């Protein structure tokens with residue numbers, strides 16, 4: 728099964744971005760966001776690279792991260808939808824960089840230049856070959872000790888949007904996600920499957936690190 732094309736996905740989010748942002752004003756208060764972002768802050772305290780959200784949507788996660796946890800790291804938001812980017816830009820202001828882009832091609836982000844990568848509920852829009860490529864891109868842009876935090880819809884087959892949309896998007900299991908992360912070079916620090924309030928699907932929350940290489944050890 729193939730997910731909807733990039734153009735179809737972009738169009739859907741351009742058309743729904745304003746209502747999505749309103750929904751996120753409430754959704755961001757769910758404890759899971761404070762949980763993952765608080766843990767992220769603790770893990771990157773001693774790093775200097777940017778915190779990048781590679782499907783930032785309306786910018787709510789980056790905004791909460793900055794307001795509640797950390798004003799030190801630069802923020803970069805990337806999203807496929809120009810309307811989402813416009814909303815995120817307004818929310819985050821001139822101190823953050825927000826740009827239209829595709830998480831499958833992060834070539835404009837330098838190798839090992841980031842402290843953290845976030846990606847919540849966007850991997851379902853790419854096929855499994857591209858999802859594996861995306862994990863490799865995330866690994867490439869993270870510096871040693873860099874943290875990855877990903878959430879997606881648990882399971883297999885297509886997501887049922889009912890009457891809401893005819894977009895085709897795919898569920899991936901926690902096991903698959905963990906395997907792709909490890910294949911890209913990450914060490915998994917947390918991978919849990921949990922229900923999401925008011926949603927008919929569970930979510931996978933995966934956290935992983937690009938471990939710093941130990942040097943100076945006798946062979």
Ligand SMILES: C[S@@+](CC[C@H](N)C(=O)[O-])C[C@H]1O[C@@H](n2cnc3c(N)ncnc32)[C@H](O)[C@@H]1O
Pocket residue numbers: 736737740751781782783784785787788805806807808811828829830831846847848849852853
């Ligand atoms: C369900 S929203 C999640 C937004 C945000 N991460 C959040 O949790 O609020 C999915 C977002 O992924 C973006 N997206 C979909 N495919 C993408 C891709 N290939 N690269 C970057 N962003 C993508 C969409 O434009 C949309 O803003």
